[in-house]
Amino acid sequence: MTKARPEAEGQSDEAEGxxxxxxxxxxxxxxxxxxxxxxxxxxxxxxxxxxxxxxxESAQAISWISSTGLAAQQFFSPLGAALCNAYETRLVxxxxxxxxxxxxxxxxxxxxxxxxxxxxGLTAGLGWGLVFTPMVAxxxxxxxxRRTLALGLAFSSIGLSSFAFNPLFQLLIEKxxxxxxxxxxxxxSLNIVPCGALIRPQRRSKAxxxxxxxxxxxxxxxxxxxxxxxxxxxxxxxxxxxYTLAVTLLNVGYFVPYFHLVAHSxxxxxxxxxxxxxxSAAGATDILGRVVSGWFSDLGHFRLxxxxxxxxxxxxxxxxxxxxxSLSGSYSALVSISLLYGFxxxxxxxxxxAVVPMIVGVERVMGGLGLLQLIExxxxxxxxxxxxxxxxVTGNYIASFIMAGSFPILGTLTMAxxxxxxxxxxxxxxxxxxxxxxxxxxxxELEQMNSLPSDTGH
Numbered sequence: 208m209t210k211a212r213p214e215a216e217g218q219s220d221e222a223e224g225x226x227x228x229x230x231x232x233x234x235x236x237x238x239x240x241x242x243x244x245x246x247x248x249x250x251x252x253x254x255x256x257x258x259x260x261x262x263x264e265s266a267q268a269i270s271w272i273s274s275t276g277l278a279a280q281q282f283f284s285p286l287g288a289a290l291c292n293a294y295e296t297r298l299v300x301x302x303x304x305x306x307x308x309x310x311x312x313x314x315x316x317x318x319x320x321x322x323x324x325x326x327x328g329l330t331a332g333l334g335w336g337l338v339f340t341p342m343v344a345x346x347x348x349x350x351x352x353r354r355t356l357a358l359g360l361a362f363s364s365i366g367l368s369s370f371a372f373n374p375l376f377q378l379l380i381e382k383x384x385x386x387x388x389x390x391x392x393x394x395x396s397l398n399i400v401p402c403g404a405l406i407r408p409q410r411r412s413k414a415x416x417x418x419x420x421x422x423x424x425x426x427x428x429x430x431x432x433x434x435x436x437x438x439x440x441x442x443x444x445x446x447x448x449x450y451t452l453a454v455t456l457l458n459v460g461y462f463v464p465y466f467h468l469v470a471h472s473x474x475x476x477x478x479x480x481x482x483x484x485x486x487s488a489a490g491a492t493d494i495l496g497r498v499v500s501g502w503f504s505d506l507g508h509f510r511l512x513x514x515x516x517x518x519x520x521x522x523x524x525x526x527x528x529x530x531x532x533s534l535s536g537s538y539s540a541l542v543s544i545s546l547l548y549g550f551x552x553x554x555x556x557x558x559x560x561a562v563v564p565m566i567v568g569v570e571r572v573m574g575g576l577g578l579l580q581l582i583e584x585x586x587x588x589x590x591x592x593x594x595x596x597x598x599x600v601t602g603n604y605i606a607s608f609i610m611a612g613s614f615p616i617l618g619t620l621t622m623a624x625x626x627x628x629x630x631x632x633x634x635x636x637x638x639x640x641x642x643x644x645x646x647x648x649x650x651x652e653l654e655q656m657n658s659l660p661s662d663t664g665h
Contacts, residue, residue, distance in 0.1 A: 229407065230349030230357065236402040237342045237361035240300070243307070243396050244335045246368025248276060249465040249490070253376040253483060256470060257385045262320055266470070270595035272323045273466050277591075279332020280339065281458075281584030287337040288344070288577030289437050296341045297406040303337025304399030306330060312393030315386045327389070331396075338399055340580055343560055344573040345406055352505065354564075358557035359501020366493025366553050369465075373483040373490070438567075438574025446566050447575065449625050451582050454559055456618035457519055458586040459593075460526060460611030464489070464548065466591040468529065471604040472541065475533040488542050489549030496553030504558060510633055511562050516619045518555035523615030525551060530605040568637045590614075 251273050258269045290299045310331030317323045343358070350357045379388035441447045465486070472482035496518075504514055525548035532540040560576065567575040594607035601607075627634045 233346050234357050234361045236405045237346050238364040240399050240402045242364035242368035245365045249369045250372035252466050252469040266598050267595035270591040274591040275324050275328025276332040278584040279329050280335035281580040283333050283336030284340040284580030285577035287340050288573045291341045300338050300403030301400045303334040306334030308393045308397035315389035340576045355504040355561040356501040359497045362557050363494045363497040366490045369490030370487045373486045377483045438571050453618040453621035455583040455586045457615045458583040459590045460614035463590050463594045463611035485545050489545040492546045492549035493553035496550035500554035515558040516622050518551050519615045520619045522551040523612040527609050527612035530608045
């Protein structure tokens with residue numbers, strides 16, 4: 208892949224990261240925090256069977272617990288991005304870590320599903336939303352050439368934690384029951400706080416400073432500040448909306464195996480530890496997929512959007528094959544497909560985020576990630592309950608996984624409608640428009656004449 212690098216003298220310093228230094232420390236912090244967000248979230252399927260038995264509720268009702276947490280994490284991501292644009296990222300992430308731990312600790316005392324929706328879902332999800340997007344954007348700001356590799360290494364913790372957490376959670380449930388296990392997980396989640404403390408104070412963007420200095424105490428200026436912090440202008444840009452729709456479709460089916468694969472394995476006749484090992488196996492190849500994908504993507508042989516499309520399609524196919532592989536009662540077949548699915552699902556994850564700055568520019572990546580998470584939150588809320596509903600109707604998870612696998616493939620087809628998708632080279636990343644640029648845009652003829660010398664230099 209050929210990465211377009213703007214050569215204009217007025218380019219913001221924030222567009223280029225140092226590719227190292229303290230950035231690698233932040234990669235380590237992101238490694239730990241993502242394991243305690245998505246790694247933990249992926250492993251909550253271990254509690255699924257326990258909740259069904261304890262509360263005597265349907266699979267669909269129990270599925271709303273994990274879906275609420277996932278949707279809350281994504282829904283509150285713009286809030287985290289806006290708070291980081293207005294205040295210190297470090298403080299926001301540390302607050303999120305406290306809320307995540309508090310939600311799980313309170314969930315250990317739940318007496319009904321509503322309590323779990325509010326604590327394990329809403330409160331913990333709010334904390335996760337304040338942690339994930341700011342941490343990812345901070346790491347991306349510190350890297351340029353090695354950005355995908357840095358994200359791949361950091362996100363490998365999700366697969367590693369999935370590999371370790373599933374048998375660990377099963378052991379904790381057997382020793383301390385589900386209440387004691389959740390209490391321990393709440394304390395474990397508080398380790399996000401020191402990860403946030405490693406973030407150094409960031410300089411505010413020039414646009415944010417300008418708005419803050421020129422703003423007047425009026426409703427208009429308040430709306431301008433809110434719009435600036437949230438980067439709401441992205442909602443009017445076709446490439447961003449198209450990409451967000453594609454990721455949203457992917458998100459509908461992406462998490463279904465992590466919520467229901469353990470339950471499906473138990474229903475197929477495998478033991479508790481065999482079912483837990485299926486997810487651990489997927490987590491192991493997930494680690495490999497993230498690292499290999501990050502390394503291969505940074506070689507530049509293919510465009511990131513094309514690699515993302517390939518991994519997304521393969522992930523959808525393997526999701527569909529998960530229940531089919533266990534129809535004959537073959538445990539080895541189920542594990543094999545799980546390994547392939549884990550690799551592909553891990554490979555696509557870092558690419559989903561690495562493509563964002565190429566669509567919106569590095570300066571707007573914080574808001575871009577936040578809005579992306581917000582819009583796809585509806586998909587995260589829909590996926591697991593829809594899968595649970597199909598299970599309740601059909602009596603098994605075959606239709607659930609076929610439905611889940613079809614959505615990533617549909618997301619790939621949506622990506623193909625992006626501008627310049629079939630080009631072999633990436634278009635130049637957009638830059639934040641300054642007030643001077645807006646004035647120049649009023650005179651397109653002069654702007655075109657001024658741009659001719661720089662165009663010939665590319």
